Amino acid sequence: MNRRRYHNGFTLLELLVVVGVIGTLVGLLLPAVQAAREAARRMSCSNNLKQIALGVAQYHAAFEILPPQGTGTFNHANDPNTTNQFRLSYLFSITPFIGQSPMWERVSGEWVGPKPSGDSITEENFGAMQFGVVDPANHRYPSMGPVPSLASYSPWSSEIPTYRCPSDPGYGSPGLGRTNYAACLGDAIEGLDQGMWRYESSKWSPGGADLMQITGRGMFVPRMITSLDDVTDGLSNTIMLGEIATDLGDRDTRTTPSMHNGWQGGVLDNLQVCNVHIDPDRPRFWDFRSSVKLPVVGGQGRGFRWADSMPLMTGFNTTRPPNSELCFGGDSTTIGTLSTSSRHQGGTHVAMADGAIVFLTDSIEAGAQQGSVTSYGKQDLAPGSQSPFGLWGALGTRSSNEFIEEQLNQ
Secondary structure, eight states: OOOOOOOOSOOHHHHHHHHHHHHHHHHHHHHHHHHHHHHHHHHHHHHHHHHHHHHHHHHHHHHSSOOOSSBSOOOTTOOTTTOOTTOBOHHHHTGGGTTOHHHHHHHHSOEEEEEOOSSOOOTTOTTGGGGSOOEEEEEEEOTTOSOTTOTTSGGGGOOOGGGOOTTOOOOSTTOSSOOSEEEEOOSOOTTTTTOSSEEETTEEEOTTHHHHHHHOOSSOBTTBOOOGGGOOSOGGGSEEEEEOOOOOSSOBTTTSOBOOOOIIIIITTOTTTTGGGBOSSSTTBBOTTSOOOOOOSTTOSTTOOTTBOOHHHHEEOSSSOTTOOOEESSSTTSOEEOOOOOSSSSEEEEEETTSOEEEEETTOOOTTOSOOOOTTOOGGGSTTOOOSSHHHHHHHOSSSOOOOOSOOOO
């Protein structure tokens, strides 16, 4: 008798069906995996912001003031090789309070390294100096370091993990040590690129003191001392720190500033003056076909230098809503509309003055979006007025007596 032979295996049709089912399952699973990874990165991002907020609180407990946004050494020669031109950010001052004591000790003492080349640094070439060819001869840098845009001083190029959000892919040149966390400068613009102390007529003086009484409305005022005692709007109703995305060199409106848009009659009176330069086909980017003026010198991108108190590097204001365009009155060393931003979907993290971390959406109520409070403002924009930028602006001021009705999600 003949025995039948049975062959175990798949037919070609069955194999194709199995492959198709597996492909479909992978296609369904991959977005879920990516979403889970971003959720983990977002949580890590908020945790870093929490650590920085705690560092600010510990600094305040130790010295009874907030870490200055704009501090350091200076002389009337304004020499960037022997002083840091009064430009160190709040992030430098809190290094001992976030587990970075070695960085503090390294900078607070003298340091020997490559000598910088080039002439003195001016307002026009802050970023350019980091690309100078270094002299092989050793140079003794002073205590507290040189100007924070100098790459030959290696501490300023150091990446501090606590200052980075894992969701942000920006890394390395043309930035130095990048950061994703900035200080809240309030809801005004005028004069906040220089702050209280200014270098004018070859000397430093508190020439901005009177203006800062009008426009220095945030938790931090450049080159001026503030403290939690100055907050009369309530610590839980006042933004202290916020998240920013760093520049990737892709003409992103959130990280590359449109420059030379003017002051009076420009960004001070029309917050949306730069909107004509946005690409209508890609609203997140500047339109290369327009007359938009962008930085041509390297090193002038958002968050490129954690040690630098320049507004583009470590500051923001509550004028335009989160993830809005950067629109400056002058060059990239000045200021304009300078909001928070992130690589998360739909909003950004902020730290309130009481230490709470809140995720605010891009759709937060932000008022009429016309002009800001200025020294020459009238009616609703006169000195001492409540914020004209709705809930978003009210959260950015420390003592403007706005009434906050909405409960923030924490």
